[in-house]
Amino acid sequence: MRQYEKTGILSIKDLKIPSKKQFEKGVAILECVQEIPCNPCVDSCPVHAISMKDINAPPVNNFEKCIGCTKCVGVCPGLAIFVIKIKANTAWITLPYEFVTVPKVGDVVQALDRKGKVRGKALVKKVVKHGKTMVVTIEVNSSLAMSIRNIRV
């Protein structure tokens, strides 16, 4: 049994990690590792970076093709896609958000990791509405790029 099947928390080892260069242009990390019958992310990508062997296979993002446009973030029903962009010491994380208090650009919010632990503060850079899902971009220190996965407003 894998650890995440017990805890619900993915570790870095469960994921494919982009190169430094790929991070620089911004890429989507698909935190969706199980074989579930789902594929809207594939259809959502304008450059066809996401592929899938069949509807049950986990999605694979071609980091070379991905342009970090964040379109897939608001589409994914599993709220499992995060776009990460890193430049020097700064990282921008785009994540899905579905709670009542919607942050505004310029707000400082709490940055939470995969366990829900507060790991620091984040600056809200962008908020886009995708249906009822908010797609929020925050700015954090680059050391937290692969840790922060949620915000508390």
Place this chain on the structure above:
Amino acid sequence: MRIRAHPIIDFKKRKELPFYFQKKKIVGEEGDTIASALHAAGVRTLTTSLKYKSPRGFFCGIGKCSSCLMRVNGVPNVRTCIAPLKEGIQVEMQEKLAELPNAEFFGEPKKTIDVDVLIVGAGPAGLCAAIECAKQGVSVLIVDENQRVGGQLIKQTHKFFGSKQERAGTRGIDIAKELEDDLRKLESEKKITVMTDATVIGCYESDKKYRFGAVERCDYKSILYDVRCNAVILACGAMENMLLFPGNDLPGVYGAGAVQTLMNVYGVMPGKRVLMVGAGNVGLIVSYQLLQAGSVVNRIVEAAPSIGGYNVHAAKLRRCGVLIQTSHSIKEVCGEKKVEGAVLIRLDVNWKPIKDSEEYIKCDTICLAVGLTPSTRLLSQIGVHLDYIPEAGGYVAPHDESMQTSVKGVYVAGDASGIEEASTAMIEGKIAGLAAAIQLGGSRNKKLLVQYREELVQLRAGPFGEKPRIAKEKIAKLAEVHHASV
């Protein structure tokens, strides 16, 4: 307590409807059921048990378990969880067995309806069956116990999985809306008759056609319909499972479906601090929806050593700080007249409790998401052969590829034919609807049937589809035996 702000649903303030509970005035809102209005006003105890006089609240919230029976305007045994709230009504608790009322039982004389196909249940399976059938020019009557059509879909605020054909990425509530629009269009063209707030109660003797009794509720009185049909599709859905532990009958111990109905259909907060039992997809999804409604989910306990639901659902909760404890279960509920807390216990690999591993937590609501059982009572009354198939959730009717049971002209679809998902329920509904239309000579489109069957196979192909796949394989084998003997 009412939910006023919600990230997904617009809970507009609705017209106030004053009514009386035990002679005390309470104000509910238009669109409420009696039980949701009482719950919003803080009344969780709806009745008392006959034997032990202990307080009882509701459990299933969808008209299936009888733990919410009350007297309304003098009419006893009203299922208040599905009975619409009306202004000025008198609602009373029934302390003992209800008295048979003197009043005339049926408000009006019996009416007769003659149709080609009767469809019982207007969830995703029943709706798709009705639409498919009516499109082939076959006349349809669809009956549902609830005020609204849509079955479980009307409370599913999350986006669905699946592929484009099954409307992946669309929220359950929006799929329900699309299906209802299609239904209403066919209704306005007089191709479908829709009856809500009505229950199909049984099958009766008849020489040629099938004959069913349906009871429509009107002002808490009943009108009897004599329904004659050539085929029937049973899409009655499923019933939430109970779990055995001391205190499981206290008001505040609810099925996951009831919690979801309260908060997502009626906009009523089920509780402030919730313990979720079960980490399958239902438990995980409802937990997240509780957070969205503003409740605190203390944690989720799961008896199995691993999380049964999708990791993406579990991950959403974990990053909000909700703990999921596998190999843990609930030992007992604490509280005298209502839920005040729970004792949790750790389990070993054989699901046996580990000594001295108890932990007490405070909560006001316990939500059980421990599986569903197909609703098959009408099927067994008709005389359809049933078999126990654990992977399907209990007793189910062996059916052929067209969803036809061992009795000719009797079809099943959706959760009633084995617990699965809305996506598969919709396709099964289409298959049953089309097959019934073909049987009655309304269509000859066998190619479409084959296409629908292929879609089903695709959806069940992954590891999470293993259980329904096994169930349906067993069902197919049994169907061969029983259909041959008919």
